[in-house]
Amino acid sequence: xxxxxxxxxxxxxxxxxxxxxxxxxxxxxxxxxxxxxxxxxxxxxxxxxxxxxxxxxxxxxxxxxxxxxxxxxxxxxxxxxxxxxxxxxxxxxxxxxxxxxxxxxxxxxxxxxxxxxxxxxxxxxxxxxxxxxxxxxxxxxxxxxxxxxxxxxxxxxxxxxxxx
Amino acid sequence: xxxxxxxxxxxxxxxxxxxxxxxxxxxxxxxxxxxxxxxxxxxxxxxxxxxxxxxxxxxxxxxxxxxxxxxxxxxxxxxxxxxxxxxxxxxxxxxxxxxxxxxxxxxxxxxxxxxxxxxxxxxxxxxxxxxxxxxxxxxxxxxxxxxxxxxxxxxxxxxxxxxxxxxxxxxxxxxxxxxxxxxxxxxxxxxxxxxxxxxxxxxxxxxxxxxxxxxxxxxxxxxxxxxxxxxxxxxxxxxxxxxxxxxxxxxxxxxxxxxxxxxxxxxxxxxxxxxxxxxxxxxxxxxxxxxxxxxxxxxxxxxxxxxxxxxxxxxxxxxxxxxxxxxxxxxxxxxxxxxxxxxxxxxxxxxx
Ligand SMILES: [Zn+2]
Ligand SMILES: [Zn+2]
Numbered sequence: 433x434x435x436x437x438x439x440x441x442x443x444x445x446x447x448x449x450x451x452x453x454x455x456x457x458x459x460x461x462x463x464x465x466x467x468x469x470x471x472x473x474x475x476x477x478x479x480x481x482x483x484x485x486x487x488x489x490x491x492x493x494x495x496x497x498x499x500x501x502x503x504x505x506x507x508x509x510x511x512x513x514x515x516x517x518x519x520x521x522x523x524x525x526x527x528x529x530x531x532x533x534x535x536x537x538x539x540x541x542x543x544x545x546x547x548x549x550x551x552x553x554x555x556x557x558x559x560x561x562x563x564x565x566x567x568x569x570x571x572x573x574x575x576x577x578x579x580x581x582x583x584x585x586x587x588x589x590x591x592x593x594x595x596x
Numbered sequence: 597x598x599x600x601x602x603x604x605x606x607x608x609x610x611x612x613x614x615x616x617x618x619x620x621x622x623x624x625x626x627x628x629x630x631x632x633x634x635x636x637x638x639x640x641x642x643x644x645x646x647x648x649x650x651x652x653x654x655x656x657x658x659x660x661x662x663x664x665x666x667x668x669x670x671x672x673x674x675x676x677x678x679x680x681x682x683x684x685x686x687x688x689x690x691x692x693x694x695x696x697x698x699x700x701x702x703x704x705x706x707x708x709x710x711x712x713x714x715x716x717x718x719x720x721x722x723x724x725x726x727x728x729x730x731x732x733x734x735x736x737x738x739x740x741x742x743x744x745x746x747x748x749x750x751x752x753x754x755x756x757x758x759x760x761x762x763x764x765x766x767x768x769x770x771x772x773x774x775x776x777x778x779x780x781x782x783x784x785x786x787x788x789x790x791x792x793x794x795x796x797x798x799x800x801x802x803x804x805x806x807x808x809x810x811x812x813x814x815x816x817x818x819x820x821x822x823x824x825x826x827x828x829x830x831x832x833x834x835x836x837x838x839x840x841x842x843x844x845x846x847x848x849x850x851x852x853x854x855x856x857x858x859x860x861x862x863x864x865x866x867x868x869x870x871x872x873x874x875x876x877x878x879x880x881x882x883x884x885x886x887x888x889x890x891x892x893x894x895x896x897x898x899x900x901x902x903x904x905x906x907x908x909x910x911x912x913x914x915x916x917x918x919x920x921x922x923x924x925x926x927x928x929x930x931x932x933x934x935x936x937x938x939x940x941x942x943x944x945x946x947x948x
Contacts (some may be wrong), residue, residue: 449785506639518715520639522630522750522758525765532762536755536823539763541797543824546756548767551749552741572824 437464439471503527547572597666597704599677602684603921605706613904614726618895619843621774621814625732625831626721627740628759628768632748636760637713642696645713649697652712655746656701664704671697676925679917685723690714708739715760716768718743727839729771729831737827756823766823771830773839774803778813778892779849782864786815789842797821798838803884813888817842850896865893869902872910872941877934883914883941906944914940 437445443464463471501510508520510528519525525532537544545568567590574583614620630636634648653667670678670691678692687700691714698713711719720743722736750758756766764770780786793800801816817838819830853861868889871878891907893899912918914937920928923936 447788449783506635508639516638518638518760519636519762521635522632522752525752525755525758525762536762536765540766540821540823543766543821545754545824546752546766547824548756548769548826548828549737549740550756551744551751553744553748572826572829 435462437467438462439467440464443467501528501531597702599668599673599680600921602686602702602706603680603918614724614728616839616843617726617904619776619846620727620839621776622723622725623727623729623732624721624723624770624772624774625729625736626719626770626772627736628716628757628764628770629718629720629740629743629747630750630758630760631717632750634717634750637694637715637717638760646697648717649699649713652718652747653699653701655743656710656712659742659746665701665708665710666704667699667701669697669699670694671699676917676920680921683915683917684912687711688714688719708735710739710743716764718747727773727835729773729834733827733831763820764822767825767827767830769822769827769830770818771834772816772818773834775815775817775839775842775846776813776888776891777815777842777846778888779853780846781813782853782861783849785845785849789845793817796838812884814884850892854896862898865889865898869893869899869945873945874942875938877931878938878941879934880914880916880937883910883937887911887914902945910941910944 435445437443438461443466445462446465447461447463447468449461449463502508503520503524504527505523506520508524510531513519513524513528519528533544547568567586571583571586571590574580574586614623631648631652634640634644637645640648656665657667668681670687673681678687681687681700682689682692684706686702686706686709688711691698691700691711694714696713698711700712701710703709707724708722709720720736720739722732722739724732752758757768759765759768777786777789780789790800797820799818799820801818803812803814803816819834821830868886872883872886872890887907887910890899890902891904894902894904894907913922916933919933919936919940920926922940928936
């Protein structure tokens with residue numbers, strides 16, 4: 433049985449503080465999360481995500497499919513990448529895309545598209561790339577702000593651009 | 597400028613005080629970039645590696661942004677000089693331990709660094725005392741622009757800046773702050789901070805970053821997610837949420853110790869002061885512990901006659917390679933180093 437919070441006497445105590453008094457005597461405080469936060473003794477996590485498993489780790493199912501992948505440019509095999517944890521050349525991101533995307537998403541809280549700075553000279557390469565990057569940025573913002581209708585619309589626009 | 601010149605200056609991140617510097621020792625932002633058309637370093641041939649180093653060195657030295665920079669060819673530096681650069685946090689252990697053509701461009705103020713041929717072709721970072729991530733982002737962003745005007749980066753419309761390790765892909769950014777959290781450590785509350793950091797996908801490391809355990813009172817907190825989040829978003833989360841919360845928590849722990857355990861706290865601080873002023877031989881680990889207590893004593897106003905700059909100098913100069921360099925660069929045994937370290941701390945604190 434958990435002791436209840438010393439302040440509200442209602443919620444179970446989840447925050448345990450030990451203050452050491454003069455002479456080495458310990459004073460313990462037991463608070464619930466809500467009271468601890470009100471007392472200002474708790475740094476509140478911004479978004480609680482499940483702890484990531486180690487980055488280079490066997491992902492189930494696709495193992496056989498990806499075992500044969502080799503980069504045509506640098507000749508690195510996906511298996512070698514798995515063992516070393518570093519890629520051989522920029523081309524690997526496309527060569528290993530299928531196998532790499534789940535790993536990338538796991539390492540980056542589910543994200544698989546870049547948001548943020550782009551090289552200035554890239555703008556000329558493909559005109560829709562810049563739009564996509566901007567739209568994805570807006571999408572991130574919409575989700576953060578919990579504007580889900582906007583987010584859904586943005587997602588549709590992004591999909592239509594991606595397929596062109 | 598050579599390594600001796602670098603050593604003769606205090607170094608930026610331990611120099612003067614910055615915002616929140618009672619708790620935030622330094623801020624740092626690093627960007628990882630690779631050159632298009634070349635393999636990453638693990639697959640680069642000897643000559644590709646040489647070409648990259650030569651090409652990047654020329655671009656860096658020719659760039660307007662880099663006036664007042666010195667390029668050091670790490671392959672030609674002796675081991676002790678390399679160690680000094682690592683102890684000053686100018687280069688990573690990985691750069692020093694790598695083989696083949698590689699180098700580092702260091703600004704005169706030692707606050708801007710570009711490593712060539714580390715894990716990625718380019719790793720640039722800027723560092724400053726205290727909490728000043730917004731300012732650093734502006735500087736590193738401009739530095740990146742100026743290099744980009746000379747170099748084609750490997751960039752992918754979907755994945756962003758391509759890096760040798762996919763954990764850095766996207767923006768290639770690592771935002772980090774070095775925090776001094778002695779009161780959270782003393783009260784045991786640090787565990788809570790570490791858990792919260794983990795939940796927020798932050799990495800917490802020790803004084804020397806990657807691969808070092810957070811054991812002492814100094815903690816380096818940095819982002820791990822580099823894809824799907826804009827650089828400014830990460831910077832702003834550090835500025836508005838992560839750092840203020842940890843700082844506030846440490847301040848409260850300091851206040852709690854002052855309110856409820858002031859004699860025990862003073863005992864710790866003044867014993868550390870006494871040890872550093874009177875020891876005849878001391879290890880670097882013990883020195884770091886006492887310097888931490890002394891720093892706490894200075895910032896809570898218990899010790900008034902020691903300037904923080906002296907503590908910062910001691911942090912730097914009591915490290916093994918620095919001690920050895922100061923003693924003419926000859927090999928010192930562990931015993932000799934401990935004696936030299938104690939002499940140095942006595943002298944610096946005696947004069948303080
Ligand atoms: Zn309560
Ligand atoms: Zn490849």
